Amino acid sequence: xxxxxxxxxxxxxQDLGFTSLYRxxxxxxxxxxxxxxxxxxxxxxxPPLAPEGETLEQxxxxxxxxxxxxxxxxxxxxxxxxxxxxxxxxxxxxGPGADEDAQGLPFVGRxxxxxxxxxxxxxxxxxxxxxxxxxxxxxxxxxxPPENRTPEPDEMxxxxxxxxxxxxxIHPKAICALGxxxxxxxxxRKEGVTRLRGNWYKWRDIPLMVTYHPSYLLRPYNQDAxxxxxEDLKKVLHFVYD
Ligand code: URA
Numbered sequence: 001x002x003x004x005x006x007x008x009x010x011x012x013x014q015d016l017g018f019t020s021l022y023r024x025x026x027x028x029x030x031x032x033x034x035x036x037x038x039x040x041x042x043x044x045x046x047p048p049l050a051p052e053g054e055t056l057e058q059x060x061x062x063x064x065x066x067x068x069x070x071x072x073x074x075x076x077x078x079x080x081x082x083x084x085x086x087x088x089x090x091x092x093x094x095g096p097g098a099d100e101d102a103q104g105l106p107f108v109g110r111x112x113x114x115x116x117x118x119x120x121x122x123x124x125x126x127x128x129x130x131x132x133x134x135x136x137x138x139x140x141x142x143x144x145p146p147e148n149r150t151p152e153p154d155e156m157x158x159x160x161x162x163x164x165x166x167x168x169x170i171h172p173k174a175i176c177a178l179g180x181x182x183x184x185x186x187x188x189r190k191e192g193v194t195r196l197r198g199n200w201y202k203w204r205d206i207p208l209m210v211t212y213h214p215s216y217l218l219r220p221y222n223q224d225a226x227x228x229x230x231e232d233l234k235k236v237l238h239f240v241y242d
Contacts, residue, residue: 011157056085059165063142069155071095071143077104081138081166088173088240090136091115092163094181094213095151101144106137111214115178118214122233128241136170138163140185150181160185167203173240175203176233179213198232209236 001009051058060080066072079096082105091107099109107115116132123130141151141159151159163185167175177183180193186203187210189196196210211232212225 011161054165054169056081056166056169059162059169063162066142069143069158071141071145071151071155071159074146075143076101078142079104079106079139079144080142081136082106083132083136084134085136085170087134087136087170089176089236090138090167090170090172090174091119091176091178092182092186093137093139093178095139095141095148096144097148098144106139107214110218114214114218118229118233122230123237123241126234126237128237130237130241136166136172138166140181156181156185167206172206174236175206175208176236177208177210179216182213183210197228198235207239 063078063080066078075096077096077100079100093107093111093115096106097109097111099112100106106112115137119130119132119135140163141155142162143159145151145155175186177186183189183191183193183196186208187196187201193210193212193216197212199210201208201210209232212222212229214229216222217226217229
């Protein structure tokens with residue numbers, strides 16, 4: 001296990017409330033075995049990062065009435081995600097806004113209406129029979145940041161573990177990261193969307209496209225960005241459904 005994997009394990013279990021880990025004692029061994037053991041590092045005994053084969057329902061249950069970060073203080077709902085558990089494509093936004101916090105569902109406000117139009121409109125024009133309910137939509141953080149501010153790195157790290165588990169459970173054919181926060185959480189890249197959009201990257205083994213966040217596209221002077229976002233979405237849909 002490399003140091004980065006170990007760091008991920010430790011922060012995952014810390015989020016779950018574990019404060020101690022124990023190392024397994026080395027057992028009595030013959031001299032030659034002792035030499036072999038001495039050459040091996042002692043690793044902490046930890047269960048796998050996420051239980052294999054877990055369902056979205058189990059992940060939601062694990063989140064519970066989450067208080068792992070400060071975002072729980074002002075939230076009304078935990079906005080876990082919505083759509084098809086076996087979706088071929090997952091859209092990942094930043095975090096719930098006021099409408100989402102009130103309804104407990106992602107992308108139901110103005111940005112959500114635009115996202116729905118983008119998905120269903122592009123699919124229809126491209127001859128792909130696809131409705132919003134066929135895809136899965138979720139966010140990097142599950143609780144609304146106060147005043148819709150950008151989530152802080154520690155909030156993204158804590159809640160990001162659940163996003164990762166959602167993606168592992170669904171295992172879509174492609175992921176579409178909406179905006180810079182989703183791109184940062186999934187790719188660890190800090191560049192702006194203008195730079196990242198339109199190209200394929202990978203989250204683990206899953207192809208990932210970055211495009212503009214629908215809230216950005218709602219601003220009236222972003223006509224070029226709108227056209228580009230539609231192009232990006234076309235690429236995603238053809239990749240997944242052709
Ligand atoms: N913006 C997001 O990033 N996510 C939502 O769910 C709504 C608005």
